Amino acid sequence: MIEKLPTPQEPLKIGTRGSPLALWQAHETRRCLMEAFSLPIEAFEICVIKVTGDQILDKALKDIGGKGLFTREIEEALLDGSIDIAVHSMKDMPTIQPDGLTLDCYLKREDTRDAFVSARYGSLADLPQGAKVGSSSLRRRSQLALRRPDLQLVEFRGNVQTRMKKLEDGVADATFLAMAGLKRLGMANVARSAIEPEEMLPAVAQGAIGVERRTDDPRVKAMLDAIHDRDTGIRLAAERAYLLRLDGSCETPIAGLAVLEGDQLWLRGEILRPDGSESISGERRGPAAQAAGIGTALAEDLLARAPKGFLVGR
Numbered sequence: 001m002i003e004k005l006p007t008p009q010e011p012l013k014i015g016t017r018g019s020p021l022a023l024w025q026a027h028e029t030r031r032c033l034m035e036a037f038s039l040p041i042e043a044f045e046i047c048v049i050k051v052t053g054d055q056i057l058d059k060a061l062k063d064i065g066g067k068g069l070f071t072r073e074i075e076e077a078l079l080d081g082s083i084d085i086a087v088h089s090m091k092d093m094p095t096i097q098p099d100g101l102t103l104d105c106y107l108k109r110e111d112t113r114d115a116f117v118s119a120r121y122g123s124l125a126d127l128p129q130g131a132k133v134g135s136s137s138l139r140r141r142s143q144l145a146l147r148r149p150d151l152q153l154v155e156f157r158g159n160v161q162t163r164m165k166k167l168e169d170g171v172a173d174a175t176f177l178a179m180a181g182l183k184r185l186g187m188a189n190v191a192r193s194a195i196e197p198e199e200m201l202p203a204v205a206q207g208a209i210g211v212e213r214r215t216d217d218p219r220v221k222a223m224l225d226a227i228h229d230r231d232t233g234i235r236l237a238a239e240r241a242y243l244l245r246l247d248g249s250c251e252t253p254i255a256g257l258a259v260l261e262g263d264q265l266w267l268r269g270e271i272l273r274p275d276g277s278e279s280i281s282g283e284r285r286g287p288a289a290q291a292a293g294i295g296t297a298l299a300e301d302l303l304a305r306a307p308k309g310f311l312v313g314r
Contacts, residue, residue, distance in 0.1 A: 002222045008042035012223075015074045015083035018048040019159040021181045025209050026087045028184075032107060032227040047083050049074050075101060078212060084220055086212040090205035090236060091178075095244040097212065105211040105224035106232040110180035112207040112257055114140065114200055115191035118174035119167055123193045127151065127174060134163070134172030138274060142253035143200050145276025160185060180207035201255035201270045201281075204239045208232055231260055234291045238267045241295030246271065246303070252311050258295075263288050269298050273310060280305050 006012035012033070016026035023046070030044045051073045070092040077083045079100055090106070097103050121127050127148070134156025135141050141153050154172055156163060160182065163175055176195070182188050211227075213220045235258040242256050253272040258265055265288045270281040282305075284298040303311075 002037075002219055004219060005037055005223075006039060006043040008040065011043050011045040012085065012220075013045045013047050013083040015047050015049050015077050015086040017051055017070065017074070021160060021185060022087070022089070023048070024184050025089065028107065028209065029085070029087045029211055029227070033223060036226040037223065047077070049077055049083075075212070078214060084213070084217070085224070088210045088212060090208040090210045091203045093205070093210060095240055100215055101212055102215045102221075103210050103212045104233070105213070105228045106236055107209040107211070107227065108229040109232040109235065110183055110207040111178075111194070112202045113179045113197065114176045114195040114202055114206075115179045115182055116174060116193045116195055117164075117167065117177055117190055118192055121174055121192065124148065124174075124195065124199075131173040132171075134166060134175040137176070137203070138251070139203055139253045139255055139272070140176050140200070142272040142274055142276045142279075143255070143270075146272060146279055147200075147276075149276065160187065160190075164190065178202075178206055197257050197268065201268060202257055204243045204254060204256040205236055206257075208236055210236075234258075234265065234288050235260060238265055238291040238295040241292040242267065242269055242299045243295075245296045245299035246311065256295075256298075258291070260288060265291055265294055267294050267298050269302060271302050271306065271311065278310070280310070 014026050014030060016022045026046050033039065034041060051070050071088060074086045075098055078086045116124055129150045130152060132152045132154055133144060134154050136155060136157040144151055144153060156166060156172060156175055160177060163177065166172065167175060179191060179194050182190050211224055213224060238258040239256050243254060246254055253274055256269040258267045264285060266283065266285050268283045270279055272279040280302050282298055282301050284294045286294045
């Protein structure tokens with residue numbers, strides 16, 4: 001029993017980035033909590049927090065600080081009590097949280113695939129030799145360089161709407177976005193085709209929404225426990241343990257995807273050289289109850305097969 005639920009007079013403050021997709025995720029978290037506890041919309045306040053990663057769009061993430069640029073300011077607001085929970089795209093989240101913060105609530109995961117987006121071409125295979133592909137993701141750029149070394153890769157950052165405008169302006173012939181984001185924004189029709197994991201393994205935790213809280217806040221913990229999706233939690237336990245063991249960052253192209261098959265878990269992973277000249281992949285299966293251990297084991301296998309210097313920074 002939760003002693004004191006939020007009220008319109010004392011609303012639960014939800015911290016988020018300000019992009020349309022981030023706001024959708026915050027609103028979905030609010031909807032889940034409203035439904036779980038029969039609360040009115042006025043019992044919640046959406047707090048938009050400007051983050052560095054959304055303000056510097058002309059440089060690659062690896063050159064300006066990596067994934068933390070999408071989370072640092074929001075986590076600072078959580079730590080100082082300005083907000084009560086923080087909603088994140090899990091593929092943007094570092095594997096280690098700051099002291100005092102916990103991330104153990106995940107909403108039901110969406111489509112994990114990448115979307116091929118182009119005004120002129122229907123699929124990656126349709127792109128002519130030398131076509132320009134825009135992407136800010138080192139993982140996608142490396143996978144493309146491995147599979148289609150003839151393509152020209154150009155830096156491409158910004159939210160979904162910004163990237164679509166860049167396509168219209170001819171900055172690139174095609175780009176890749178997450179199917180999950182397009183579906184959540186009601187823009188699934190923008191995708192000319194979805195890229196199956198067998199062709200391009202997605203980013204770790206792609207399609208998942210995480211809700212972060214202060215570790216010492218039992219009321220919020222109880223509320224978030226009520227909306228946590230168990231299956232997503234198991235899959236991310238494997239994927240994030242795998243990423244953690246690889247010391248995953250924006251400087252190293254890493255892909256990974258866990259799938260539940262009953263009480264068994266299947267995890268696939270791939271690491272690449274940034275220039276796409278080489279990749280190492282593998283998979284592991286085992287009991288879902290051992291998800292984190294499966295993730296660590298797969299990472300150990302890939303590390304054992306990687307030549308010295310393969311992973312940037314190691």
